[in-house]
Amino acid sequence: MVEKRIHEMFAGAGAEGVLHAVPVEGEPDAGEVAVGADEPVVIASVFKVLLVLEFARQVAAGQLDPRERVRVTAADRLGGWGTAGCADDVELSLRDLAFFAVSVSDNSAADLLLARVGPDTVRLLAEELGLDRTRIVGGPRDVLESMLAEVGARDEAEFALRYPALPDDRKRRLSVLDPLRTNAGPPRDITRLLRLVWRDEAGPPEACAQVRELMARQIFRHRLVSGFPDDVTIAAKTGTLPGLHMEAGVVRYPDGGLYAVAVFARTRELAASRTAVDAAIGATARIAVDHLRRSGL
Template identity: 80%
Template sequence: MVEEEIRAVFAAAGAEGRLHAVPIGAGAGEAAEVAVDADESVVLASVVKILPVLEFARQVAAGQLDPRERVRIAAADRLGGWGTAGCADDVELSLRDLAHFAMSVSDNTAADLLLARVGLDTVRLLAEELGLTGIRIVGGPRDVLESMLDEVGARTEGEFAARWPALPDERKRRLAVLDPARTNAGTPREITRLLRLIWRDEAGPPQACAWVRELMGRQVFRHRMVSGFPDEVTVAAKTGTLPGLHAEAGVVAHPDGGRYAVAVFARTRELTATRPAVDSAIGAATRISVDFLRRGLR
């Protein structure tokens, strides 16, 4: 069975994987799927950024926000990660550029400021409106970071980085950010439902959905899903990474028009953020699931 093949791919990489894959488009029935523990709750990590960006796009389409509105990012605003986190000086961006950085390089600061502008409660209501009852949002990137610092007893990111290596693994695994019951969480099936809604223009006005699709297509990280496919196959996606957690959710598009929503969440015993073998396994598992769906739809 294809599910067992996928489990074996992750096991060979020293991980456990949860996956859901479904076709998108006319004639793509709900029954066609690949599901590996697809209804198990998982930590979303930065995959959750799709929702506030979608809400931002909806508010822009409704005329509630001006995408050109300027936001100044000072040192106190910056969180760890990519993008503006590495800037030495204050930065000023538009709201739409915050969305661009949040999706293209998973900029935590940009995502946090965008979430503050559109409203955390509004994003929760969006998930409810879309019927994503299995998704829970407890906060933004700043909330996640502050919970990690508090639990480790660190005052700054630098102090956290110094203390982290000395912590026993069992204590690391007890962190709230690694527990689906205490942090932003959902299921692989709920995430592919979200992607389907966006790609079918059913998650909001068509221009809002199109904008989110475009932003997801700008993601620069090519080491997970993309690694499983040849160049002519495109992937628009969003990664998520925490110690011991490697995830990506996106849509795989073949030149013949076939499109497939896939959400993959892999966990390892080793609590590291960099595991090339696991990243490659995500690409391989995505390819296996999409190939299976393509065979079944022909």
């Protein structure tokens, strides 16, 4: 049974996982692999797919100029990849903010882009697309500020000193790890979003095409990609928080088969890097897609 194999794969990696996989073409209820697909989970940086889609829709509607320049200053840095980790101020366009937000999961770029398109418009977009159980409470800065407040730190430097000393049960109570208090939604909502983007049903075709192109340029290859042969292409977005490892994307086979997959794993150890769990994300996605292909879906 495919669901049992998926559970065993996650357990072998020391994790619990939920997954939803469905063909992009055809009716959404024609066939699927669902393991906890309706459970609410923290979506972390997978949220950036919805953010960039809203940006692309506003560009297509003539509401934003993608060439508009934005300066990323020290006050904007949130740590991590891209402009979020730069030592000096940088200036770039809105469309390059979108590129960095998806390709390297740049938190500063995502936060500035969210401020420009408007947080409320992203929430309204989720409603418009029928992502009825997806909750958007804020962007990367909101996540960071909630963590600082709950740990009692004035800034990131103090957080870096305080957080490691906290007992694990205290760490697990942070709101960023609770799907009832942060950006969250079930895997089924995420695959619905991906299907709509790939079918040009999430907005103007040029907006959907831009999101697909940006997701195809993501640099991280250690999760979904690790489970598939080299001739299979994957456009995806990762998300990571302590003890949470996830990726959602669309798998394309040489014969044209397209499959939307969303995989979310949780570990007891609150580490941000777990090679075995990353590999299990790719392996379980492969098990699910192989099942769909064998079923002719």
